[in-house]
Amino acid sequence: MHLLNPDSAKDRLRGADRKSGATVEQIFTDGRPPPPAMDHLDELEAQSIYILREAFARLKKLALLWSLGKDSNVMIWLARKAFFGRVPFPALHVDTGKKFAEMYAFRDRFGKEWDLDLKVEPCPSIDAVDPTLPPAARSAARKTEGLKWALTKYGFDGLIAGIRRDEEATRAKERVFSPRGLEGGWDVRDQPPEFWDQFNASVPQGAHLRVHPILHWTEADIWAYTKRENIPIIPLYLSKDGKRYRSLGDQDITNPVASTASSIDEILAELDGTKVPERAGRALDHETEDAFERLRVAGYL
C-alpha cells in the first residue's frame, strides 16, 4: 500500500475549504434507512447504463446510431445519464433521404438541444443494392450500404444500436455485444457465449461490434420510460384521424396502424391489450419468410 500523498500541498492549500472537525460516520449503523427499492424501469435503466459504460471503456471509436425513433431517443437519454449529461461519442444518422419531415425537424432541433456530435451520412442509390431482394427489403438494405460507407469513412470499431429482443424473432437471438464480420455480416450460428454481463469486445482488425444497450427492453418499457423521463417524441407516434405509427422507418415502406391512442398513457393501454406485432406497419417484414433474416445477416440492424 502506498499512501504516500494523502495530504499533498494542493490539498493542504485547500485545507481552508474543508469542514473542520467533521466526524467520521460509522457506516454499518443498523438504524440507517434501507436504500429505496428499484422498480422495473430503474432496473432496465441501470442495466443499459452499465452496458453503455462497458462499451465506452472497452472500444476505441464508438458511434451511436440515431434513427430518430422512440428507441434511439431513449438510448440517447440513457447515454446522457451514463455519462452525466453529454454523449461522449458521435450520434450517427444514416439518412435514406426518405424519412418523414417531422423526423428531420426533430433531428435538427434535438441534435442541438442535446448537444450531440451529430454525423449525417447519406445512403447510396437503390441501384447499388442486391436486386434479388424483394422491393421493400431492397429499399431498406440501402441503409445497410450507407452504414458500411460510414464505417469505412470514420473507422468506428463499435456501433451502438437500439434494437430490442421483443421486436422480431431474429433480433431475439442477438447478443448485447455482437461481433460483426469484415463485411459487416452477422454469423448467427457462431456467436460467442455471453454471460454475467461479461462481454466479448475484441474486434478483429477492420471489423466492428454492435452494442445493444436496450436489447432487454420491450415496446411498453420504452413508452413508460419516455413518459417517466419526459423524453421528447416525434408526434407521428400519436393518433391522428384514427391512425398512428408504431414504428418509424422510411416514408414509402412504413404504414400507420389503426389506433385512437393520442397520448403515451393511451399507447400503454393499447399495448397492454394488443396482439398485433410492433413492426406490422413495416412492409419489409412481410414480404417473404426469410427476408428480414437475410437483411440482418448482411448487416441490417
Added chain:
Amino acid sequence: MNMILPASVSATPNGTTRPQVRIVIVGHVDHGKSTLVGRLLHETGSLPEGKLEMLKAVSARRGMPFEWSFLLDALQTERDQGITIDTTQIRFRTRSRDVVLIDAPGHAEFLRNMITGASQADGAVLIIDALEGVRDQTRRHGYLLHLLGIKQVAIVVNKMDRVDFSADRFKEISDEISAHLIGLGVTPSAVIPISARDGDGVAEQTPRIDWYQGPTVVEALDALEPARPPEQLALRLPVQAIYKFDDRRIVAGRIESGHLSAGDEIVIMPAGKIAKIKTVESWPVTPLKGSHGAGRSVGITLDRELFIERGDVIAHAGATPRDTRRIRARIFWLHDKPLSKGDQILIRLGTRETRASVVAIEKAVDPGELSNEETTAIARNHVGEIDISLAQPIAADPYQENSRTGRLVIEVNGRIAGGGLVLSVDAGQRAVPIDIVPVESALRPEEHSARYRHNGAVIWLTGLPGSGKSTLARALERRLFSRGGSPILLDGDTLRAGLNGDLGFSAQDRTENIRRLAEVATHLARNGHIAVVAAVSPSADDRAAARRIADASFREIYVATPAEVCESRDPKGHYAKARAGTLQAFTGIGNDYQPPAQAELRIDTSARTVSDATDEIERMLAETGILFDELVDLAANI
C-alpha cells in the same frame, strides 16, 4: 390499513405490480422444450394474432404436420435443421407473474448458447422425456444450473402420453434426477408429469394424470421469485471508469451488492487505499441524496485525489474483498481446445481484466457422464477445478460469500471460452512476512517538504530512444536543484549497469526493470525527493504498474518527438545498429512502443527548446501540487 408488499414486487410499465421473472427451459435435445414453450404461449393466451395460423399454413405448404415448436424456430435455418440454434426470448403472463421465457438449445454443440440464455434466468425448468429418461445432456444442464448459480429449478417429465401416463415410470425418473440435483446442492421446487403436445399438466390437471397432486407448469412458474442483487451483503462497487468530462472526477460503476451514501468511508481494493465518498453524482439532477442500493449504476466523487482505475473494487472499511494473486475456481469450459496446466489465459472478474496462468487442474470431468472419469485437461463442455496465478493482484470474494464478485470468465484469443465460481482466494500472497519489519523514516513528510519546497514525486519520462528524455531529465534536475529542491535522476540505462544488470530485453525482463525503477523512485518520493525517471518504457501495462506503485505521486510525461526525428538524432547509435541488424529487440524501429493515452504532459522536443519544455514541466508540477512557493501556508502545518 397497512399493506405489506413483498420486497420483490416491482411496478411494471402498465402500473400493475406483477413481478417479472425470467425462466430458462433446459434439457436434452428432443425432450420437448420448444413444444412446451409453444404450448405455454397458447395456454396463457400470449400468441400474436395470426401467428398460429401462419405457422399452420407454413407447415401445410411444406407438407409437414404442425408442431408447436415451429413457433420458436422462427429462423429459416432452424426449420431446416429441426433444432433450436440459439436462445430466444418470449414473454407471457401467468396469474401473478410476467414471464420472460428464454429458450435454450439442448444440442451439446450449442452449450455456449444454453449458457448465454440460462445465465440471464431467475429460475429454470429442466425437461426430461418420460420414455428416454435422464440423459447426458440432462445431467450436464443440471450441473450448469448449479455453476450458473440458479437456485429455483422445476423438473418437468414430458411425453407422459408415450408411457401411458405411468405413475411408476414418473417416480423412477423423478427419483433419479432429484438425487443428481440434490447432490449438486440444487433442490427441485417441483417435479411435474406432463404431455406438452396434448396439454396435460401444462395449465391444468387432466384425468390422465389424476395420480399427481402437485402444481401444473403454469402454477410452478407462478411461484418463482425474481432474483435480486444482494443488497444485504457488504458493499461491492467494481469501478467501470473514471470520467473527467468537467471539473468533477467521477468514479462510475454498478453497485453489485450492498449500498452506499455520500460520507461513507471506503476502501479501494486491491490497493487498500482509503477515501470518503464526497458526492453521488447523476443526471439531470445532481448530486443525489440518500442511500443507493445493489443494482444501481452510480457515479461518485471522492474527498481526495488518488489513483483509482477500472477494475478496482470499492468496499466499506472493515468489510473488504480479499486481494489476491491466486484463485481456485470451479469452471465450465466451452472452447474447442481443452484447458491445460500452464495455459496462459485472460481472466475477467467484475470489471478487472488480468492475464493469468493455469497452475493446476483437478476434478476435470464430463458432467454428462454417470461415472466421473478424471482427466488432466478440461475438454469442451466439461467442468473442473483450477488454480490460477494472476499477473496482477485483484479483489475477489469466494462465491459462497458473494456470488456477484465471486465469479469469473476466461477469455482465449479475445473470446469468452469459459467461466465459473471462485471457490477460494489465497490472500496470503501479498501479506508481509513476519520477519520483515520496515523501518519508518525519522523525519515527517512535512519536514522534507518544508526544506525542499516540494512534495515527493515520481516524474516518469517515457518516449522513443532519442526523443530527448535524458536531456529533459537533466535540465529538470538542474532546474529543481537551483530552486533548492532535491531532484534525483534515475536513468534507465544507468540503472541497467548496476541494480538491473541481471535483466535483458525480453518482455518479462522489461517488466521487471520497470518495476524496480518504480519501486526505487517511489521510495525516494516517499522520502520527499523528486525522482526523475528517464526510461523508454514502451509497454503501457508496465507504465500502469509503475503508476500503481507510485500512486498519487506519479506524473507521466510523454516525450512525443516524431520517430523520424528520434532516428535522425540517434545519440547512442542504436538506430544505426538496429537498421544494420546488429542490435536485437530495439524499441524505436517497428511498432512496439505504446504511447500513453493519459499522460500528465506531452512534449514534442522537435518543436521547442529545452528550457521552454522545462518551464512547462515545472508549471505542470506546480499545478498538480508537487511544487509550491507559499511558505506561509506550509508553515501552518509544521
